[in-house]
Amino acid sequence: MPELEDFRGQNPAWCPGCGNLQILRVFKLAMVDLGIEPHELTIVSGIGQSGKFPHYTRCNTFNGLHGRTLPVAQAIRLANHDLRVLAVAGDGDCYGEGGNHFLAAMRRNVNVKIFVHDNQVYGLTKGQASPTTAEGMVTGTQPFGVITEPMNPVALAVAMDCSLVARGYSGNQDELRELMKTVLEHKGFALLDIFQPCVIYNKINTFKWYKEHCYPVGPEHDPTDREAAFRLALQSGEHIPTGVIYRNSRPVFEELLPVTANREPLVRQPFSQEELAGELERFY
Amino acid sequence: MDYTIRIGGQAGQGLQTIGAVLAKLFARSGFHVFTHQDYMSRIRGGHNYYQVRFADRPVSSSRRMLDILVALDKTTVSEHRDELAPGGMVVYDSETIKQQYEGEAFLDVPSRKIAMDAAGNRLMENTVAVGAVLGMLGMELESLEALLTETFARKGREIVDQNIAAARAGAAFARENCGQCDFTVPSADAGSPKRMLLDGTNAVGLGALMSGCRFYSAYPMTPSTGVFNFMAAQSKKHSIVVEQAEDEIAAINMAIGASYAGVRSMTGTAGGGFALMVEGLSLAGMTETPVVIYIGQRPAPATGFPTRTEQGDLLFVLNAAHGEFPRVIMAPGSPEQAFYLTGKAFDLAEKYQIPAFVISDQYLADTEWTLDGLDPSGIPYQDYRLRAADLDKLDEYHRHAFTETGVSPLAEPGASRHLVVTDSDEHDEDGHIVEDAETRRRMVDKRMLRKLPLIREEISSPLLYGDPEPELVICGWGSNYGVMKEAVDTLADNRSVAMLHFSEIWPFPGTSKFDYLKVLGGAGKTVCVENNATAQFARLMRMETGFQFSDHVNKFDGRPFLLDELLEQVDSLGDK
Numbered sequence: 001m002p003e004l005e006d007f008r009g010q011n012p013a014w015c016p017g018c019g020n021l022q023i024l025r026v027f028k029l030a031m032v033d034l035g036i037e038p039h040e041l042t043i044v045s046g047i048g049q050s051g052k053f054p055h056y057t058r059c060n061t062f063n064g065l066h067g068r069t070l071p072v073a074q075a076i077r078l079a080n081h082d083l084r085v086l087a088v089a090g091d092g093d094c095y096g097e098g099g100n101h102f103l104a105a106m107r108r109n110v111n112v113k114i115f116v117h118d119n120q121v122y123g124l125t126k127g128q129a130s131p132t133t134a135e136g137m138v139t140g141t142q143p144f145g146v147i148t149e150p151m152n153p154v155a156l157a158v159a160m161d162c163s164l165v166a167r168g169y170s171g172n173q174d175e176l177r178e179l180m181k182t183v184l185e186h187k188g189f190a191l192l193d194i195f196q197p198c199v200i201y202n203k204i205n206t207f208k209w210y211k212e213h214c215y216p217v218g219p220e221h222d223p224t225d226r227e228a229a230f231r232l233a234l235q236s237g238e239h240i241p242t243g244v245i246y247r248n249s250r251p252v253f254e255e256l257l258p259v260t261a262n263r264e265p266l267v268r269q270p271f272s273q274e275e276l277a278g279e280l281e282r283f284y
Numbered sequence: 285m286d287y288t289i290r291i292g293g294q295a296g297q298g299l300q301t302i303g304a305v306l307a308k309l310f311a312r313s314g315f316h317v318f319t320h321q322d323y324m325s326r327i328r329g330g331h332n333y334y335q336v337r338f339a340d341r342p343v344s345s346s347r348r349m350l351d352i353l354v355a356l357d358k359t360t361v362s363e364h365r366d367e368l369a370p371g372g373m374v375v376y377d378s379e380t381i382k383q384q385y386e387g388e389a390f391l392d393v394p395s396r397k398i399a400m401d402a403a404g405n406r407l408m409e410n411t412v413a414v415g416a417v418l419g420m421l422g423m424e425l426e427s428l429e430a431l432l433t434e435t436f437a438r439k440g441r442e443i444v445d446q447n448i449a450a451a452r453a454g455a456a457f458a459r460e461n462c463g464q465c466d467f468t469v470p471s472a473d474a475g476s477p478k479r480m481l482l483d484g485t486n487a488v489g490l491g492a493l494m495s496g497c498r499f500y501s502a503y504p505m506t507p508s509t510g511v512f513n514f515m516a517a518q519s520k521k522h523s524i525v526v527e528q529a530e531d532e533i534a535a536i537n538m539a540i541g542a543s544y545a546g547v548r549s550m551t552g553t554a555g556g557g558f559a560l561m562v563e564g565l566s567l568a569g570m571t572e573t574p575v576v577i578y579i580g581q582r583p584a585p586a587t588g589f590p591t592r593t594e595q596g597d598l599l600f601v602l603n604a605a606h607g608e609f610p611r612v613i614m615a616p617g618s619p620e621q622a623f624y625l626t627g628k629a630f631d632l633a634e635k636y637q638i639p640a641f642v643i644s645d646q647y648l649a650d651t652e653w654t655l656d657g658l659d660p661s662g663i664p665y666q667d668y669r670l671r672a673a674d675l676d677k678l679d680e681y682h683r684h685a686f687t688e689t690g691v692s693p694l695a696e697p698g699a700s701r702h703l704v705v706t707d708s709d710e711h712d713e714d715g716h717i718v719e720d721a722e723t724r725r726r727m728v729d730k731r732m733l734r735k736l737p738l739i740r741e742e743i744s745s746p747l748l749y750g751d752p753e754p755e756l757v758i759c760g761w762g763s764n765y766g767v768m769k770e771a772v773d774t775l776a777d778n779r780s781v782a783m784l785h786f787s788e789i790w791p792f793p794g795t796s797k798f799d800y801l802k803v804l805g806g807a808g809k810t811v812c813v814e815n816n817a818t819a820q821f822a823r824l825m826r827m828e829t830g831f832q833f834s835d836h837v838n839k840f841d842g843r844p845f846l847l848d849e850l851l852e853q854v855d856s857l858g859d860k
Contacts (some may be wrong), residue, residue: 038703055705060704062706063706063708064567071533071535080698083545100530259526276493284479
C-alpha cells in the first residue's frame with residue numbers, strides 16, 4: 001500500500017501560506033486513503049500556479065498548455081481506459097482559456113476528473129481578474145474594478161448535467177479529503193471546484209472570508225435531486241455551500257463508444273498490416 | 285485514345301455519382317483514368333463539375349478540351365460549350381433542362397422518359413445518362429452491369445434490375461441517335477492488370493490505417509474532412525477512436541494526449557483550422573510527443589475559397605509555432621505518394637518523437653488516379669515505445685534522458701512503476717520544471733540540434749524525371765506532380781526537359797545522395813510551378829540552397845493547372 005512518503009515530489013515554489021499547499025497535502029492523504037500508487041494515476045495540468053501541482057507530488061504527468069488540460073486528459077483516458085486520469089487546473093485555466101473544453105468535457109462524460117484550484121484571481125501573472133473574481137475588485141488591468149459578472153462554475157456544471165459537481169475549500173481539510181476521494185472514485189466526469197485563498201493578490205477572498213462564507217451542505221441535501229442542486233448552486237453571495245452539490249449516473253463515453261466499450265484499451269490492441277490489406281480491395 | 289468527359293450540373297443532381305461510376309468503369313475496363321472535381325461551397329444548387337479523363341496510356345492531369353459534356357443543367361452548356369474538342373459532343377435531356385439546342389454537337393437524350401419507359405423509375409435518369417455515354421463511345425455494357433449489380437446489391441434485386449435496364453436503354457438510344465458520334469474506344473484487353481482507382485483523401489486514410497493510427501481527432505473543415513470520414517468509417521472495425529473535437533485546439537491537444545498515453549495519433553484540418561492548432565504544435569515539439577498532422581490546403585486568407593485549391597500554406601506550416609523544434613513535412617504528389625508518405629510521416633514522428641505533416645490540397649484530395657496497386661509492407665512499421673515488458677527490465681526511467689541521438693526512451697504511462705513525466709515548461713531529464721541555464725542549453729541541443737541531422741538523413745531526394753541533363757527543368761512540389769510529369773512527356777518530343785519534384789520538403793533535402801543543384805545549375809531555364817502567388821517553394825529553395833529559379837509559373841485563382849494551360853505557360857516563357 002502506498003504511504004505519504006511515496007508522494008513526495010519537488011519542493012513547492014508556491015508562496016508561504018498559499019491555499020495550494022493545503023490542497024497538495026490533502027491530495028496526498030486522499031491518495032493514501034484510496035490506496036492508489038503513484039504510477040496508477042496520471043495528472044494533466046495546465047498553466048498557472050495550479051499547473052505546477054503534479055511536480056510537487058509523484059504521478060505520471062502531462063503538464064501541458066494553459067486551458068488545454070481537458071482535451072489531453074480525455075484523450076489519455078480514451079487511449080487507455082485502464083488509467084485513472086485527473087486534470088488539475090486553475091480558475092483562469094479551466095473557466096477562462098479552456099471554457100469551451102470544459103463545456104465539451106461535461107457533455108462527453110469521459111471518466112476523468114478535474115480539480116479546479118479556484119483562488120478567484122490570476123496568481124502566476126500577478127493579480128489580474130479571473131472569470132471568478134468578485135465584481136468591484138481593483139487590479140492592475142482592471143483599474144476601475146471588475147465590472148464583468150463572475151462566473152458560477154458550480155451552477156454551470158449542474159446546468160450542463162455534469163456527472164458529479166462538488167465544491168470544497170482548502171481551509172476545510174477534513175471535508176476536502178472526503179470530497180477528493182468521492183470525486184476520484186466517481187464514475188464519470190467530475191468537477192471539484194476548490195476555493196483557496198491567494199495570500200498575495202486576492203485581498204477580498206481571504207481565509208477569514210472563506211471561513212465566514214462557506215458552509216458544508218448537510219445530509220438533508222440529496223445530490224441526485226437536480227432542481228435542489230441547482231438552487232444550492234445558485235447560492236454565491238453570503239452563504240456558499242461546499243460538499244457534493246450534484247451527481248448523476250450518466251453512462252460514460254468510453255462505455256458508449258463501440259471502439260472502447262467492452263474492449264481492451266486501445267494501447268493494447270494488436271496491430272497487423274497483413275490483416276488490413278483487405279481494405280485496399282474496395283478501391284479496385 | 286485519350287478522352288475527357290465532364291459532367292456538369294447543380295449540387296445534389298447526382299453528377300458525382302455519374303462521374304464516379306464512369307471513372308470506376310473505365311479503370312475496370314483496363315484504361316488509365318484521371319479525375320478531378322470542381323465544386324462550390326454549397327450542398328444544393330450552384331454549378332459543379334466532375335471531370336473524367338481516360339486513355340490507353342498513363343495519365344496524371346486534366347485536359348482543357350472536352351470530348352463529351354454531360355449537361356445536367358443549362359449553365360453547364362453555357363459555361364463549357366466553348367471547351368468542346370473537335371468532334372466533341374454535348375449530351376443533355378431537353379425535357380429536364382427545359383432547353384433545346386441545335387447543331388451536330390448536341391445529343392438530346394430524354395433520360396427521364398427513358399428511365400420511366402425502360403425501368404419504371406424516374407430516379408434512374410442518371411443511369412440512363414451513364415448508359416448513353418457508353419453508347420456514344422461504342423463501349424460494351426458488361427462491365428457497367430457488373431458494377432451496377434455490385435453497387436446496388438444491398439438495395440435489392442429490383443433496384444439492380446432497374447439500373448441495368450436504364451443503362452441498356454440509354455446506351456441503345458445513343459447508338460441509334462448519335463450517328464455523328466465518332467469515338468473509338470478499344471475493347472478491354474482481358475490481360476490488362478486490375479487497377480486501383482484512388483483519390484488523395486482515401487490514400488492518406490489508408491496510409492494512416494496501415495501505419496497503426498489508433499486515434500484521430502479533428503474538427504470538420506474542407507478539404508480535410510474526407511480523411512476524418514475515412515477514419516470514422518474504419519473506427520469500429522479496426523479499433524480507432526475517432527472524435528470530433530469542440531475546436532481545432534482541442535483536436536490537436538487530444539491527438540497529443542492519446543500519443544502520450546501510448547497510441548499513434550493524428551489530426552487533420554485546413555489552413556484556418558491549423559492556425560488554431562499552432563499552440564498545440566509547439567506543445568508537441570516541447571514535450572517530444574509524436575503526432576501526425578494532415579493539412580488539406582485551400583485558398584486563403586481567412587475563409588478564402590472553401591472548396592477550391594491552392595498551395596498557399598507551405599511556409600506557414602513550415603514556420604508555424606513559437607520556439608525552435610524539429611518537424612517533418614511530406615507533400616505527396618499523387619495518391620500513391622500520399623499512401624506511402626503518410627506511412628513515412630507516422631514512422632518518423634514516432635522514431636524521433638516529433639510532429640510530422642502530410643500536406644495536401646483540395647486538388648489532390650479529390651483527384652482520382654488509376655494505379656497498379658499499393659503494398660502495405662511498403663509502409664515501415666516499428667513500435668518505438670517502451671511497453672510493460674521493456675519497462676519492467678529497467679531500474680530507472682527518465683522520459684527526457686540525454687542521449688547521443690537526442691532521442692529519449694518513450695514509455696507508456698501506467699504500464700509499469702516507472703513514472704512518465706513531461707512538461708510544456710522547460711524540464712529536466714525526468715520531465716520536471718527547471719529554470720537553470722545549463723539544463724535549458726542541453727535540452728535544446730537534445731531536442732533540436734542532435735535530432736535534426738538524423739532526421740535530414742531520412743529525407744528522400746527530389747525526383748528527377750526526364751532528360752538526366754536537361755536544358756529545361758520544370759520544378760515543383762506536392763500536387764503539381766502529375767501535371768508537370770505529363771508536361772515533360774509532351775515537351776520531351778522536341779526539347780531536352782525534365783521535372784524535378786519535391787515530395788519530402790522538410791528537413792529540406794540535402795544534395796549528398798543526389799546533387800539536384802547540379803542539374804538545376806546545368807539547365808538553361810529553370811521554372812518553378814506553384815499554385816500560389818508568392819512562389820513559396822522557390823523562396824524556400826533560395827533560403828536553403830541559394831539557388832534561384834530563372835522563371836516562375838504561379839496560378840492562384842483557386843483552380844488546379846490543366847495540362848494544356850501549363851504547356852502554354854511554359855511555352856510563353858520561351859518567347860521572353
